[in-house]
Amino acid sequence: MNRQIHAAAVQFNITLGDIARNRAKAFSALQRLADQGVELAVLPEMWSTGYDYRRLAELALETPRIVEDLQKEAARLGLVVVGSLPESENGKLYNTARVIDRGEIRGSYRKLHLFSTMGEDRFLAAGDRTLVASTSLGRLGVAICYDLRFPELFRKLALEGAEILCLPAEWPKPRQEHWRTLLRARAIENQQFVVAANCCGIQGKLDFFGMSLLISPWGEVLAEGGAEDCTPTALLDYEQMTSFRSKIRCFEDRRPEIYGILP
Numbered sequence: 601m602n603r604q605i606h607a608a609a610v611q612f613n614i615t616l617g618d619i620a621r622n623r624a625k626a627f628s629a630l631q632r633l634a635d636q637g638v639e640l641a642v643l644p645e646m647w648s649t650g651y652d653y654r655r656l657a658e659l660a661l662e663t664p665r666i667v668e669d670l671q672k673e674a675a676r677l678g679l680v681v682v683g684s685l686p687e688s689e690n691g692k693l694y695n696t697a698r699v700i701d702r703g704e705i706r707g708s709y710r711k712l713h714l715f716s717t718m719g720e721d722r723f724l725a726a727g728d729r730t731l732v733a734s735t736s737l738g739r740l741g742v743a744i745c746y747d748l749r750f751p752e753l754f755r756k757l758a759l760e761g762a763e764i765l766c767l768p769a770e771w772p773k774p775r776q777e778h779w780r781t782l783l784r785a786r787a788i789e790n791q792q793f794v795v796a797a798n799c800c801g802i803q804g805k806l807d808f809f810g811m812s813l814l815i816s817p818w819g820e821v822l823a824e825g826g827a828e829d830c831t832p833t834a835l836l837d838y839e840q841m842t843s844f845r846s847k848i849r850c851f852e853d854r855r856p857e858i859y860g861i862l863p
């Protein structure tokens with residue numbers, strides 16, 4: 601049976617520290633997307649708060665309630681939703697993405713690579729495991745923003761069966777070409793779909809360019825966001841992935857015994 605998944609990236613201008621406003625934007629986008637028949641929606645990184653480091657510990661206390669509401673909304677709308685939020689546990693803060701499948705949490709992923717260039721490692725603790733979540737739409741691999749610069753992580757997710765890579769981000773100017781090139785490379789080399797949601801607009805000193813992308817395993821950009829709030833959508837056709845994987849056999853032809861630490 602050929603599976604086609606209607607997917608979207610939810611791109612918006614995150615207002616620093618304003619949970620009510622960010623939440624209203626995200627939830628109304630999810631409603632609109634569900635009305636259009638979308639089944640998978642990826643939200644940006646730290647979408648409820650942005651990087652409001654000064655107040656992050658206090659803001660993170662709201663996260664469990666937001667996740668609960670998101671679960672109810674995903675169940676009501678029949679959506680799979682991925683996006684990252686600040687998480688507080690045992691006195692530490694994490695940048696954590698959850699995979700919510702029509703109400704059920706299928707997995708949780710704490711950002712592994714903290715962006716030391718901007719001090720993320722001074723405020724947040726890093727995760728220590730990867731995630732490929734089994735969902736009603738297939739196997740979703742999750743990575744967050746700066747993780748994109750570490751290809752080994754993505755190969756591991758692919759070897760663990762990831763079919764769609766979901767990447768919430770807050771990726772600023774002037775590194776648009778890195779964003780686009782690396783996302784396309786990850787899709788091509790791992791022969792999987794990529795749904796990457798960036799934010800847009802100004803947050804503090806940072807200027808975010810948007811350009812959320814949905815990419816096929818062939819590397820085609822299926823849909824692309826502009827520089828404003830938007831929700832690019834595309835159909836992800838599993839048949840295309842299967843046929844590409846059978847023509848160019850990257851997984852079978854690997855030589856991990858020579859160069860790899862991965863099995």
Ligand SMILES: O=C(O)CCC(=O)C(=O)O
Nearest residue numbers: 715745746770771772775
């Ligand atoms: O790698 C980059 O250029 C951006 C990464 C980033 O902004 C982040 O991880 O928060």
